[in-house]
Amino acid sequence: MEGAAVLGGLRLISIVPPAARADLVRPPGAVEEAYFNLMCIRCGICFEACPSKTIMLAGFEKGAASVNTPMINPLIGPCEYLRGRCEDAMRCAEACPTGALQNVDKAQVKLGTAKLNQELCLAYNGRECLVCSEMCPLPDAITVTEDQKPVFHNTICTGCGACVNACPANPRALTLLSEGERRARWP
Amino acid sequence: MAMMKTHRFKAWRIVTAGVTLSLISLAPLSGAAYGNSSALTFAGITVISPLDLVLMILGAKTISVALLLSAAIPIVGIMLGGRFFCGWICPVGMILTCSHAATARKNAVRGALEKNLEKYAILAAVLAAALFFNFTIPSLYSPPGVVYRIVTYYMLRGVVGADLAILAIMAILDVLALRYGRTWCNTLCPLGTVISSLSVVNLARPHVDHEKCVMCHSCEERCPMRIPLTRATKGAMMACTKCLECVVACPAEAVRIRLFG
Numbered sequence: 001m002e003g004a005a006v007l008g009g010l011r012l013i014s015i016v017p018p019a020a021r022a023d024l025v026r027p028p029g030a031v032e033e034a035y036f037n038l039m040c041i042r043c044g045i046c047f048e049a050c051p052s053k054t055i056m057l058a059g060f061e062k063g064a065a066s067v068n069t070p071m072i073n074p075l076i077g078p079c080e081y082l083r084g085r086c087e088d089a090m091r092c093a094e095a096c097p098t099g100a101l102q103n104v105d106k107a108q109v110k111l112g113t114a115k116l117n118q119e120l121c122l123a124y125n126g127r128e129c130l131v132c133s134e135m136c137p138l139p140d141a142i143t144v145t146e147d148q149k150p151v152f153h154n155t156i157c158t159g160c161g162a163c164v165n166a167c168p169a170n171p172r173a174l175t176l177l178s179e180g181e182r183r184a185r186w187p
Numbered sequence: 188m189a190m191m192k193t194h195r196f197k198a199w200r201i202v203t204a205g206v207t208l209s210l211i212s213l214a215p216l217s218g219a220a221y222g223n224s225s226a227l228t229f230a231g232i233t234v235i236s237p238l239d240l241v242l243m244i245l246g247a248k249t250i251s252v253a254l255l256l257s258a259a260i261p262i263v264g265i266m267l268g269g270r271f272f273c274g275w276i277c278p279v280g281m282i283l284t285c286s287h288a289a290t291a292r293k294n295a296v297r298g299a300l301e302k303n304l305e306k307y308a309i310l311a312a313v314l315a316a317a318l319f320f321n322f323t324i325p326s327l328y329s330p331p332g333v334v335y336r337i338v339t340y341y342m343l344r345g346v347v348g349a350d351l352a353i354l355a356i357m358a359i360l361d362v363l364a365l366r367y368g369r370t371w372c373n374t375l376c377p378l379g380t381v382i383s384s385l386s387v388v389n390l391a392r393p394h395v396d397h398e399k400c401v402m403c404h405s406c407e408e409r410c411p412m413r414i415p416l417t418r419a420t421k422g423a424m425m426a427c428t429k430c431l432e433c434v435v436a437c438p439a440e441a442v443r444i445r446l447f448g
Contacts (some may be wrong), residue, residue, distance in 0.1 A: 014318075017321065038247040039249075041225050041235070041325045045221045048339060064324070067326060068350065095221055
């Protein structure tokens, strides 16, 4: 958001620092967690604008301060800001009225990291399956070894959840965590 | 005759609020407009509710010109129309009007709220919590947004989410006061207090003709905002929702709506 100014003096009179939870995977362009809860007015425009329906609203189990804030749920759909129905855009960040989601350069965005549980993975248990590497929108985030097993590269992965969404194992071998997330700078 | 009139205006207010609820909740399905009473995006223009904006600025302690501009249209509308939104559009007001109509005893004497300083105390506490403790509950502070979002969220995601619990909290607060009608609206709702505080022009408000008035106080007993109409100052009248209950309640036809002044 252009022309933003910090009311620095006002920050000094805060008695309690802003509450922040580390475990929520936020939509692309989210500002740092401590200010996200305060800038998000819970209008719901982001989930209404999301074409892949991956944005859900947090419930009470995520803490009172986060109720009704948007979070990524890869089980419903992947975040398709890199490829797919969002058509190379970040519709949620473009539509956000307060700047809690910033329409930043996509190269700066990392929602989190996909974590593989090898005990549940079909490929690591003698079956043929490389769905995760086929669905991944990035060329190098998931590489395949010579004996046809997927290897995840945490630093390249942007946490879009395409692999988690597609994983056919039951229960799923992949989970999306907020670890390693890169948030938009604010202000 | 008076009862029939009352019934008609009440029905119209329920209809306008219901139609707005349908439009706002269903528009996202077509992609025509997104949002609700907290913020709304339509045809490239984004507007923000003044309460949500103030809470955001006090909580995050940041400000920008673009944000202030997006509150300009709602603020001008509120300055002119006052709490017209609360009477004719707000879905929470619609729900409370329906439940009160179904449960209230006839001729229940409520009495007017003379100064109603409680509502300013509640708003001050809400703003102070955001400023000093970085604590805001935007959902609870913008109750109509909760109702709009329940419908939209269910249409788009197939689940209800946390909003139903928030609506239940508001319902409990108001069930305690069902006999008195819209206590949530006239005293508790921070959004309503902000709207009435901004209502400086306040077009189309009722005036009591003291030569015709028979001092029966019917208008004050019917007023959902419990305004002391027979001795109302301009300040007290800022809470008026233009519901027209006072006009039809008056047996002497002493209450008239004047567009200006």
